[in-house]
Amino acid sequence: MTPTVQIEGSVGRVILSGQFDFSAHREFRQVCESIIANADIKEVLVDFQNVNYLDSSALGMLLLLKEKIAAASKTLALVNCRDTVKQVLEIACFGKIFTIR
Amino acid sequence: MKILVVDDTEAILLLISRFVEALGHQALIARNGQEAINVWRQEQPDLVLMDVMMPVMSGPEASVQIKAEAGATWVPIVFVTGVGEENALADAIERGADDYINKPVNFRVLEAKLKAFGRTLDLNRKVREQSQTLADYYERAEEEKRVVRHLMDQMVNSERLADPQFDYWLSPAESLSGDLIAAARTPGQALHILLADGIGHGLTAALNVLPLTQPFYSMTEKGYSITDILFEMNAKIRQVLPIGRFVCVSLISIDEVGGTVEIWNAGMPPIQILDQQRQVVRVCSSSNLPLGIVPSHSLDLVPERIYYKQPGYIVAYSDGLVEARNAGKAEFGLPTLLDSLSQSDDRQMLARVQAEFLQFLDGEQHHDDVSLVVARFGMDVQAAKTELEVQAVEARFDEISADFNLLAECSWRYSLILSAQELRYVNTIPFMMSFVKEIKSLAHVQSDVFLILTELFVNALDHGLLLLDSAIKTQPDGMEEYLAQRAERLANLQEGRIEIDLMGLKYKDAEVLKIRVKDSGEGFDWSNAFQTPVSHTSHPSTAFGRGISLVRALSLKVQFNGLGNEVEVYYLPAPSPKH
Structure with a gap:
C-alpha cells in the first residue's frame, strides 16, 4: 500500500489503502514525517476508507504517530473506520486515546 | 588495480606492463602459464592479461587453474591474442576466461577495457561484502533467537502450566512466539492465568x-490480586518498551x-464463558487499552467478577486463532471455535479444536501466533471442600488439649500494627507473606498460612472496623454490593487499628505458629457463632461461617478473647517434604 496525502488548508489527510500492517511501515513513516514537518498543517486525519485490514503493528504505528503529532502541537483523528478496522480499534479500546470519527 | 601481465615475448611484456603502470595500476609480470599461476598465488592480482600460446604452460590452461583456485572470488582474465589463435581463444572463453583483446594491442581499447573491468570488479566486491554481511546477520539472528527461546522457556516455567484445571495450546508462527501463556497459583490456591x-x-x-x-509469577506467589499485578505489569511494560x-x-x-x-x-x-454443556x-x-500505552493509574484495573453457582469453562484465545486463513482465504472464526468446543466432551475440548484447526488450514501455514486456553471452574470445588473437611475431622485431638498458653517462649516474632490511614492503602497480607516465605518451617505451608491470615484479617477489617454485614452477601448480586460498600467504607475510614502478631513457638519437636489478630472494633458474640463443632459446619449457609470454619479446619485451635475483637490461632505446619 502507498499512502497518499491531501492537503486542504490546515488539514492534512493521510489516505491509506489495502492492508495496513508492518509492510507499510516505511511509507507510512515517511508520509507522516512530511506532514509533521509541514507547519501549515494543524490537524492530521488518518483516513481508513480503503483499508480492509489492520494488524497490531499498525496500531503501534498509530501510537507512534500520535506521540509525534502531540509533540508538534497538532491534532490527530482517525476517520472513516469501518468493519474490520473498526473492530480492531474497538478490541484495543483505542477510542480511549484517539479521536475516532 | 593490481594487474598480472603474462607473455613470453619480452618486448610485448614490457610494453603492456609499462602502459598499465602509466594508467596508474600496479603491474606484475610472468613469462608463461606456470609462472602466472605462481605469481597469482603469491600476489592475488585483481585482473590478468594473458597471452595464449606460451612455453611450459599455455594461457588457457593457466586460466582454468587460476579460476579454479580463485573459487568464489572473481578474477577477470583477458586474453591477448595473435592472428590464428581464434580456436584456442573460443575454447578458453568457454572454460571461464572473461574477454580478449587482439594483437597488436590497441592501447585506447585496452584502457577502456581495464576501466570497464574496474567498474565491474567494484560492483562485484560490493555484492560480495553485502552478502557476507547478510550471512553474518542471519547467523546472528538465529543465535539471538536461540537465546531468546531458551530465555522464554525458562521464564514461562512450563512446569506450572501442567495444571489439571486448564488446558492450553500455543502454536507460534515462527520459531519464537509472541503469544505468552503463563499460570501460577496464589498461596490461597486461586489459579491465575495470563494470556x-x-x-x-x-x-x-x-x-x-x-x-x-x-x-506475574512473583506477585501471584505472594497472593496479590490481579488488579495489583496488572498495575505492576503495565508499569513494567511502559518502563522497558519503546x-x-x-x-x-x-x-x-x-x-x-x-x-x-x-x-x-x-x-x-x-x-x-461456557456452561457445563459448553454453550x-x-x-x-476487551474494555481496556492494551498494557504499555497509558500510565497505570489511568487504567481501570477492576476485573469483571463472576460468582458462579454452576461449573463451567473459560475460553481465552489470541486473534491468531480466529483470524487464521486457509488457502481459500476463509477465516477460521469464532463460530467454528465455539462449535467444535460444544461438540466435544470435557477432556477432549482442546484436542478437538486443534484437529479442526489443522483440517481447516489443510497444510497452509498460519501467519500469526495461535494460542488457546480452556480453563474449568466449579468442578473441583466439591472435591476441594471434602478434602478440607476430612482433614478437619482427622484433626489432632490430642494436641488440641495441650494448653498453648503455657508456651510463652517464642523463637521468633513478627508484629505489625496498622492504623486506619495505612489500612486504606497497604496490601497487608501479600506484604506479610513475603516474610512468611522466608521462615523455613512455613515455606512449604504458605498456602495454609495465607488462608488463615486472610480470613482473620478480613474479619478484623470488614466486620471489626468497617462494620459490614455478611448477610448482604447472600442476596442476589450481594457480593457486588458488599464489595462496593467495603471499598467506600475503607476509603472513608478515619479511625481504628489492627494488630497482627506471628510467633514461632517450640512445641515438642515441632514449631507451632501462633497468629494473633486484634482490631479496635467492638467485637462480636463469638460464643454464639462458635458453638457448633467443626464437623457440623460442613454446610455453612453464609460466607462468614465458611471463613471461620476454614480457619478451624486448618488449625489446631482457634480462640477468641474478650469482646471477640481478638483472636488467637495455633497452627501446626505439616512436616516438610523430605529431600
Whole structure:
C-alpha cells in the first residue's frame, strides 16, 4: 500500500489503502514525517476508507504517530473506520486515546 | 588495480606492463602459464592479461587453474591474442576466461577495457561484502533467537502450566512466539492465568511479552490480586518498551474456594464463558487499552467478577486463532471455535479444536501466533471442600488439649500494627507473606498460612472496623454490593487499628505458629457463632461461617478473647517434604 496525502488548508489527510500492517511501515513513516514537518498543517486525519485490514503493528504505528503529532502541537483523528478496522480499534479500546470519527 | 601481465615475448611484456603502470595500476609480470599461476598465488592480482600460446604452460590452461583456485572470488582474465589463435581463444572463453583483446594491442581499447573491468570488479566486491554481511546477520539472528527461546522457556516455567484445571495450546508462527501463556497459583490456591499477545510475531514480539512474567509469577506467589499485578505489569511494560510497543493481555483468576472468577481483558478477543454443556453464557470483551500505552493509574484495573453457582469453562484465545486463513482465504472464526468446543466432551475440548484447526488450514501455514486456553471452574470445588473437611475431622485431638498458653517462649516474632490511614492503602497480607516465605518451617505451608491470615484479617477489617454485614452477601448480586460498600467504607475510614502478631513457638519437636489478630472494633458474640463443632459446619449457609470454619479446619485451635475483637490461632505446619 502507498499512502497518499491531501492537503486542504490546515488539514492534512493521510489516505491509506489495502492492508495496513508492518509492510507499510516505511511509507507510512515517511508520509507522516512530511506532514509533521509541514507547519501549515494543524490537524492530521488518518483516513481508513480503503483499508480492509489492520494488524497490531499498525496500531503501534498509530501510537507512534500520535506521540509525534502531540509533540508538534497538532491534532490527530482517525476517520472513516469501518468493519474490520473498526473492530480492531474497538478490541484495543483505542477510542480511549484517539479521536475516532 | 593490481594487474598480472603474462607473455613470453619480452618486448610485448614490457610494453603492456609499462602502459598499465602509466594508467596508474600496479603491474606484475610472468613469462608463461606456470609462472602466472605462481605469481597469482603469491600476489592475488585483481585482473590478468594473458597471452595464449606460451612455453611450459599455455594461457588457457593457466586460466582454468587460476579460476579454479580463485573459487568464489572473481578474477577477470583477458586474453591477448595473435592472428590464428581464434580456436584456442573460443575454447578458453568457454572454460571461464572473461574477454580478449587482439594483437597488436590497441592501447585506447585496452584502457577502456581495464576501466570497464574496474567498474565491474567494484560492483562485484560490493555484492560480495553485502552478502557476507547478510550471512553474518542471519547467523546472528538465529543465535539471538536461540537465546531468546531458551530465555522464554525458562521464564514461562512450563512446569506450572501442567495444571489439571486448564488446558492450553500455543502454536507460534515462527520459531519464537509472541503469544505468552503463563499460570501460577496464589498461596490461597486461586489459579491465575495470563494470556498475552505482543505486537507482530517472532523475536520482537517475544521480547515484548517477556517483561510480564516476572511480576506475574512473583506477585501471584505472594497472593496479590490481579488488579495489583496488572498495575505492576503495565508499569513494567511502559518502563522497558519503546513508544508504539504494547501488549494485549487477559488475566484470569479462578478462586474455587470463594467460588469466583475474575477476568480482565485488554485488547484480546472476547473471552467466552461456557456452561457445563459448553454453550456460551457470557462474554467478557476487551474494555481496556492494551498494557504499555497509558500510565497505570489511568487504567481501570477492576476485573469483571463472576460468582458462579454452576461449573463451567473459560475460553481465552489470541486473534491468531480466529483470524487464521486457509488457502481459500476463509477465516477460521469464532463460530467454528465455539462449535467444535460444544461438540466435544470435557477432556477432549482442546484436542478437538486443534484437529479442526489443522483440517481447516489443510497444510497452509498460519501467519500469526495461535494460542488457546480452556480453563474449568466449579468442578473441583466439591472435591476441594471434602478434602478440607476430612482433614478437619482427622484433626489432632490430642494436641488440641495441650494448653498453648503455657508456651510463652517464642523463637521468633513478627508484629505489625496498622492504623486506619495505612489500612486504606497497604496490601497487608501479600506484604506479610513475603516474610512468611522466608521462615523455613512455613515455606512449604504458605498456602495454609495465607488462608488463615486472610480470613482473620478480613474479619478484623470488614466486620471489626468497617462494620459490614455478611448477610448482604447472600442476596442476589450481594457480593457486588458488599464489595462496593467495603471499598467506600475503607476509603472513608478515619479511625481504628489492627494488630497482627506471628510467633514461632517450640512445641515438642515441632514449631507451632501462633497468629494473633486484634482490631479496635467492638467485637462480636463469638460464643454464639462458635458453638457448633467443626464437623457440623460442613454446610455453612453464609460466607462468614465458611471463613471461620476454614480457619478451624486448618488449625489446631482457634480462640477468641474478650469482646471477640481478638483472636488467637495455633497452627501446626505439616512436616516438610523430605529431600
